[in-house]
Amino acid sequence: MIDRRTLVGGSAAITGAVTAGLNSRDADAAVTTTSLPKNVDLRGRYTEGRLERLPELDMESRLEFVQGFRKWSLREFGMKSSNRINQLVKEAGQDAKLSPPIDDVLAAVGDDLSVWTNARCKTTAQQLMWKNLVDGFHANEKGYLEELKAAENSGPGTLELNPALAVPEYARHEIHIQPGGYIGDPLGGYVYHYGVNVFTLNLQSEDAFHRELAAIIPVPEDGKLKRYLDIGTGVAQLPMAIKERFPETEVWGIDAGAPMLRYGHMRAAESSLDIHLAQRLAENTGFDDNSFDVVTAYILFHEVPTENARKILAEVRRILRPGGIFLPVDFKTFSQARPSASGRFNQWWDHVHNNEVWTEEYRSSDFIQLMTDAGLKVREDAPTLSAAFWNSIMGIKPV
């Protein structure tokens, strides 16, 4: 990614001015000055070096504030709000642990000030997060578009884009209220990656979930993992982590969104990881029958209508080889875990206020049945991520 040096030019005078707090417009004006020697990165990277620090200190500081605000909204204040919801549901004569219907939860909550203030804080944190990222990256849009363009033909690894791809309407929504979503903002990959890092309270700076997942990914019984595919791969964090674990495996990732893939390809190339990214739909991947040993989908299905989930699962079965494994890591559906009243309220907030358009439909579906209908043999003891809300299912294509 463009670093501080590239953006600001970097003479000592400018470095001093930046440290003194120039804003991005002032910094832009300085781009033409003498470059610093190559490989000098004034801002550096986060702890282990996988994610470059945000290009400007003011942007980074604002995002740190937003992350702290979100953390407080989720934890100290969030716990109080959850306790209050459960208490109000109890006072309304229901058992808060027995997952009352959302209409009953909302009726019990009424216009309780602390619950709605907490919900408002979470929404505000999301809005502030995206605004700072969108404004910050777009202030230097030209430079970022240039670096994405320059990275397109760099390797190792390949990037296949398809501007003519008819992206389904459901995938165009501004999920998580991210402006432009995965498709509509050319800098969406940057915005998403840093946004998810704030959202997960810094767990993405070192690709923590993806590396945890790559470390436990199941391998087919015969031990062969020659070809691997991740569908709905986003900015390709999982394929990168898989390639690190299995350097000999041919690694693919597909996604509907070009902005996500372009950013992911640039990052993979910068990390010298030979992975192949393609702008294709999970419903119609274009790959040969029986051509993958393992297919994964990480947090894809809760963003997909059931009708399309059926098509995707049929496609996965087609491209998996007999004995091949499909691992769809996502949230537990209602049939896998019944949430408490406060849990249900928070899921509802995610759906209504965080624009998780399809998540209620996904949670209401019988995903295991959908996998079975697609011809996969389902196992409910799949390795999964450590937090309790993740499912642990995998499908095996019968031999």
Ligand SMILES: C[S@@+](CC[C@H](N)C(=O)[O-])C[C@H]1O[C@@H](n2cnc3c(N)ncnc32)[C@H](O)[C@@H]1O
């Ligand atoms: C929540 S993001 C998950 C991204 C990624 N798996 C990760 O680890 O962050 C969902 C991704 O699925 C993609 N997507 C949604 N529907 C798709 C489809 N039908 N085919 C391919 N990609 C799709 C979106 O563009 C988006 O990048």
